[in-house]
Amino acid sequence: VQEVSGDDVARANTVSVIDALSGKAAGLQVTQASGAAGGSSRIVLRGQTSFDGNNEALIVVDGVRLDNSENNTERVLQGVAYSNRAMDINPNDIESVSVLKGAAATALYGVEGARGVIVITTKKGSQGKGLSVNYNVNYTMAEINKTLDLQDTYAQGVSGLYFGPETGMSLSWGPRIDTMAFDGATDYPYDPNGRLVGQSDPSAVAPARAYDNVDNFFQTGHTWSHNLAFSGGNDAGSYRVSFGRTDQLGVIPKNTYDRTNVGLSGAFDLFDDRFHINASINYARSGSRRVQQGSNTSGLTLGLYRTSPSFDNGNGLDDPVNDPASYTLPDGTQRNYRGGIGYDNPYWVVNNSPYFDEVNRTYGTLQLSWDFSPWATLSSTVGTDLYSDIRQQEFEIGSANAALGRVIDDEYFYRHLDAYLNLSGGGPLSSDFSLNYNLGANLYSQYLKNLFTDGNGLNFPGFRELANVNTISTTNTLDQQRTMALFASVDLGFRNFLYLTLTARNDWISTLIVPDQELQLGNIDVLYPSASMSFVFSELLDFEALSFGKLRLSYAQVGGGAPAAYLTGTTFIVPKTTQFIYSITDGWVNNGIDFPFRGVSGFTFNPRIGSNSLQPSLTTDYEAGLDLRFFNGRLGLDATYYHRKSEDQILVIPVDRTSGFQRAVVNSGSLSTQGGEVVLSLVPVRSKDFTWEITANFSKWRTFVDELAEGVNNQYLDGFTGTGIYNLGPETDEDGKVTKRFEYGQILGGAFQHANTADGVSFDPDLPYNPNGPLIIDDSGSPDPYASDYNPNYGYPLADPIARVIGNPNPDFLLGINNTLSYRNWSLSFLFDIKQGGQMWNGTQGALTFFGMTALTEDRDPLNADLLPDYENATHTFEGVLASDGSANDIRVPLDENWYLGNGGGFGSVDEHFVQETSYYRLRLVTLSYRLNNQWLANTPLSDLTLSLTGRNLLLFTPYEGVDPETSLVGSSSNGQGLEYFQMPGTRSYAIGLNVKF
Incomplete structure (x- = not known):
């Protein structure tokens, strides 16, 4: 268990509480979807525990679970950067955050506890104190912190020739812009300066210039946050009322997020302080x-x-965001660099393809307890969480993604009930022994309804509502789950130095119920125990420098049900042409029919076949730790080693399509994780006026795929046709012995041929991939395009015919180092966040290289006079060996558009050269605050006034060439991390804050 104070959370000055935890706890990894306003963040503790299910940490607020779903109906590779529901928590209402990482610490939270638990305790009033008022305000400015380098030298076109917008040309392999000029035509709709012509053209009137579309588009973001709280109490109870308002304008024009929070809490002690509410x-x-x-x-x-x-x-407009002339032509059609086709003008997107959502959420808890005696307290806790999430996506007529216009309404209605009944107590058994116990029952019920309405074809422009569409199709989805549990724990202590904790929990899980079969409780239950022991050896030692020393050991198991409801049966679905694999078409083109069709309903089997024999999965965790503190807490060391194995995983696998299905649900597969953590605390200086505190959190783990289902060697998690994130089964030798295991979530894609044979200079596709081997260079045929044996790939690397593991997104280790320096009323804290290792597929760079837009293509070799590859003046030689004889390659080749339009770019058959290291060194957070002296406030109603300056992500050093490598295309909902493809960039921010108390 590791603690993060509410003050640390507030100082981070983030809209999301999850972002505020970055770098502040060992074993915790936070990944932001993007720097867009309202974007989600993914939080994972100690790696993955599930193939198909949720791997994010469970969030518990004031003792009960809180839903943190992202609820992404559309494919995560496109759409928008959604919010997950932890965004609804006001960081200023948090008193403390406890990070529970081991299964022994999380066993009592049930099947979801295996993922780790973030326990949030909110602020309460104080008994015996009068009214206290606290108000704080923060203003934040944000800007893009990193983007891909683009070329600004070459114009639209191909083969060095200019093709303007009216041609529909998508590529930028045209002539140098500094060789061109504007003709000054005032009737040209694509540029107020006129058409582009050669500088020697008689119509040329002014030199052409390159436009910086990226810098001109992004803006400075702004966030205002106001929080007001009233608290107080008397001898019988306390209360707190809080109000919060956040308004965020993103770095993208018209991208906004706002949130209003209202909180009310109270505590009362009655009947001689024996009954508590x-x-x-x-x-x-x-x-x-x-x-x-x-x-x-x-x-x-x-x-x-x-x-x-x-x-x-x-x-050329002063306000292109709000002036339609930037993105529409006089006839109302779209104005973009391809003459209205292909890809939307970004100003068209922000005005004509908006995505709106509104969430209304209520959550709370009620806890009643009666102290019969120190040995018996009966308590009941009931928590509920309910919200509606109403979304609307709009596409105006003429949008690239929906030429006829489109409107999507996507509505979610969620609620859950989390109820506990506990009998607990404890005390000394004798002068040597003590005992504490807890007996309890838990009921958790969850309901989620989704109504998805897709309207295609607007009748007339400008009115983007379902009432104005030609065709409507709907999907109504209902997901209900319930878990009932009994649990118990016993804590035994001996002479204040030896402690033993035993727990057991039995869950009955509804997702294991088989439809149309008599319910047998023995088929849906799972019993799992845990045991932990701690030995406080400092109690037995007389060593003055050692303030505290503890050795701890634990063993725990946590059960698990199916990752989703209704996997034990095969369901029916309504076929839609927009659902691709569910659609009814002729098999060649996507022009099938939707149901209901002409008033007739139609259903087909879900392409996923269920299983009526699913068994609970089981996660087993072993942990050992050492906690040392020296010199009255001036130096502390907490080291942990853990090993976790998740077995009998419930996963969805592909099956032979002759079965009539595409996928099947099975009990199979196992994951194992081993890792270590070190938390170091140090107070180098402590004096009357000055204190310097250092805390370092180091974590390292590796999660391996030990087994997939029989006959299945990979499991798709997310990605594209050529490049994706997969779980890969272990490689074995002829005797079935495992020779290699792969970490969770590898990047699988196209590779070049690398020498992988014993001689080190040849390639065998049947042998394992060797990315460190020399490239195999194609020297067959002739580079002469007029020769009978012409080979356009002559002198270039050969492509591997087999998809290979070309990258690993998982980090080698994480390190967060926080320094806090306090001098009288001044406080300065700064957090360094380090991630070593891990890779990401830079699909954005790959695609833009194909289009001739990256800085990589700026130093391009021109074609010869015949517009063919110019081998005579080529300067580049690939380091590798010749395919014919294994000798060192000495062939010079041009790096021209032909290379980049093939395997040198992102749309060829090879992806490995766009997989890049994502290590980073980041100045995550800097906060400077000043607290006004009390004597300055003596004659005012104020009891405290603090001013603060905060900077976030001020420095970032990384070899990654795309956007901030902490961002993620697939958001928080997907286990397939490690992809970049035109997601929103990250941000750095600067904030000023004022906090006053009355």
């Missing part, structure tokens, strides 16, 4: 306007980055 209720309302991203022709960054530097997306 604790209650809290919170309301959160959030709304946002988001923009399209990712693999999406209406994606903002896709259209922005692909735009040639010879075309001005803003059309």
